[in-house]
Amino acid sequence: MIRVSTPTMKIRGLVLVQHVLLAVLVVVGMVRALTTGAPTLPLLLTVLLLLGWYALGARLASVRLASVDGGAPGGRSGRWGGWWLVGLVACWLLTVVVSADMVWVAFSLWLLAGHLLPLRWAVALSLLVLGVVIGRGGHADGWTAASVIGPSVGAGFALALSRGMGQVVRDSIERQELVASLVAAQEETEQLQAELAQTQRTAGVIAERTRLSRDIHDTLAQGFSSILLLARAGRATDDLGAHRRLLGQIETSAAEHLEEARRVVGALAPAPLQSGLAEALERITARFTDETGVDGKVRVEGDLTALPPVLEVTLLRTAQAALANVRQHARARRVVVTLAEAEDLVRLDVVDDGVGFDPARVEQEDGRGGVARGGYGLRASRERLRELGGGLDVESDPGAGTAISAFLPRAAAS
Structure with missing residues (x-):
């Protein structure tokens, strides 16, 4: 018609x-x-x-x-x-x-x-x-x-x-x-708005998948790595007392990371942050020392007791990833975690005296999709920090240890 x-x-x-x-x-x-x-x-x-x-x-x-x-x-x-x-x-x-x-x-x-x-x-x-x-x-x-x-x-x-x-x-x-x-x-x-809405939904799905992959890496994957290293140490010794101590550490690590997995699934804040970032860093470093025997120290410079939750979560995840790299690759005797306030920035430094590595080679292998020393952990931490206007610097040389420095502006909380 x-x-x-x-x-x-x-x-x-x-x-x-x-x-x-x-x-x-x-x-x-x-x-x-x-x-x-x-x-x-x-x-x-x-x-x-x-x-x-x-x-x-x-x-x-x-x-x-x-x-x-x-x-x-x-x-x-x-x-x-x-x-x-x-x-x-x-x-x-x-x-x-x-x-x-x-x-x-x-x-x-x-x-x-x-x-x-x-x-x-x-x-x-x-x-x-x-x-x-x-x-x-x-x-x-x-x-x-x-x-x-x-x-x-x-x-x-x-x-x-x-x-x-x-x-x-x-x-x-x-x-x-x-x-x-x-x-x-x-x-x-109207058609363009519908396409834009679909694109935004797709971007939201991708962002959520990226967030989940980082959280899984920073919690479950590192927990399994810790348990695996403790189990291997138990197999390498015949000392009954050492077995009991390692089994206790395995049980503690499994329980903590199970609770952390539940909180990740429930989209809650990480459990260690309920008492503040400084105490959370003390706790994970002490557990790191107990499980690896590496001498770990935490230094806090400035008043950092009232950081916004988003900054605390990001810096805690960065510290967990850095300590996981030290555990798996560094063969270090000492590691120092420093949390400091510098003007309008909050800095987190993790320095070890391990075997070190070539950062350029790691970046190159990571860009090709390879698995290098701390490849995904460093990349995930850097992306997480960049989303909040911060960044991650890595300084290392073979045989000269490694220094990882993360920084975030306080304004990122807005």
Whole structure:
């Protein structure tokens, strides 16, 4: 079903008025001509020719109007409309030759000229028709001021009326096109908003997966690594007392990391932070010393008792990752964890005296997806810190130990 637009309905209304007006004027002219003794057969033949030519043009115009309203191109209607109007004027001249009373139809011709022709050609054709009207009427009834002024006013009024109505229709069409373009733009905007929402949802899923991977690495993976190292140490000794001590450490580590796993799943803060970051660092370092035998120390410089939770969680995870790397790779005898306040920054340094490594090689292997010394742990910590406007620096050389320095601005809490 084709939806008819408002401008098209207006055009059809004007066309219907034009049809009715022409029919009325033809009937009036014929009645007057027959009452004044005009030859009937020539009058009927010329009027039928006039109406037939007019009907042909009306049919072509309706087809083109329907094609335009349905979305198909309407073609260059101005050119064929102008030639059709010239033919209509020629048919009208034949009727005027038969009877001067047919000059009444001139009013419809003036309206059509204003609709179908450019202004200069419309004026020229209107003057030609006006000359015929004045000349034929004056020749039949005698020239008077009324016979000249009346048709002249009618011609000017008809031409002005048709041009004004045409402008109104064109303005209506432009408004309709503007409304259609606005509706299309709104639909496109809604589609873009839907795509943006989908993209945001996808980004949220990816961010959540990244967060979970970091938390699993910083908690469960490190817990399993600790338990694995303790179990291997138990297998390497036959001392019953050492077995009991290692089993106790395994049990403690498993219980703590089980609780931590539950809190990660429940999206709660890490358990060690319930008593503050400094005490949490003391606790994990003491457990690290107890499990590895490495001498671990914690230093706190400045008032860091009221850090925002997001900073505490991030720095604690960084310390856990750094100590895990020391446990697995450093073969160190001593490690120092320093928490300090420097202007508007909070710094966390983890320094060991182990075997060290080449940071450039680690970064290169990590970029290729390889597993190097602390590869994922360092990368995950650096990404976590960068999200809060901080960063991670690593200084190390083979045989010279390792220093890991993390920093966060206090403003990151906002």
